[in-house]
Amino acid sequence: MDELTQKIEKAKELHKLGFNCSQCVAMVFPEISNLDEQTVASLMSGFGGGVGGQGEICGAVSGAVMLEGMRRAPGKGTKMMTYSNVKDVSERFIKENGSLICRELRGKDEYSSNGNKINRKPCMQYIEDAIRIYYDYLNEDNK
Numbered sequence: 325m326d327e328l329t330q331k332i333e334k335a336k337e338l339h340k341l342g343f344n345c346s347q348c349v350a351m352v353f354p355e356i357s358n359l360d361e362q363t364v365a366s367l368m369s370g371f372g373g374g375v376g377g378q379g380e381i382c383g384a385v386s387g388a389v390m391l392e393g394m395r396r397a398p399g400k401g402t403k404m405m406t407y408s409n410v411k412d413v414s415e416r417f418i419k420e421n422g423s424l425i426c427r428e429l430r431g432k433d434e435y436s437s438n439g440n441k442i443n444r445k446p447c448m449q450y451i452e453d454a455i456r457i458y459y460d461y462l463n464e465d466n467k
Contacts, residue, residue, distance in 0.1 A: 344372025349387025
């Protein structure tokens with residue numbers, strides 16, 4: 325089983341145990357966060373359901389955003405690089421799914437507020453998408 329498949333399988337297990345989307349994404353990249361699972365789970369606990377169940381930014385995307393922030397630890401000149409990288413990962417998610425807003429992804433409307441067609445899926449699929457997009461992004465960035 326390759327590394328990406330292992331991460332996705334681990335996320336599926338975590339989701340079945342009741343972890344939210346942001347936790348499932350962030351917890352499968354310990355090599356980025358350098359934190360134990362309990363700490364990551366605690367840090368990401370409020371981001372599920374689109375930030376505290378409000379339907380805002382998708383928790384799966386929030387997990388990837390946290391990871392990129394951890395990867396680009398604070399330092400002189402890293403803020404703009406982090407913003408650029410987060411924007412790139414977010415745009416990839418939007419291109420694939422039509423939105424990064426939880427209530428739009430899980431809602432009934434066919435189009436997002438930006439006019440993009442929504443690719444309606446179960447939350448676990450959005451988790452898989454975020455993991456794959458971030459994993460691919462990391463592999464491209466490390467070349």
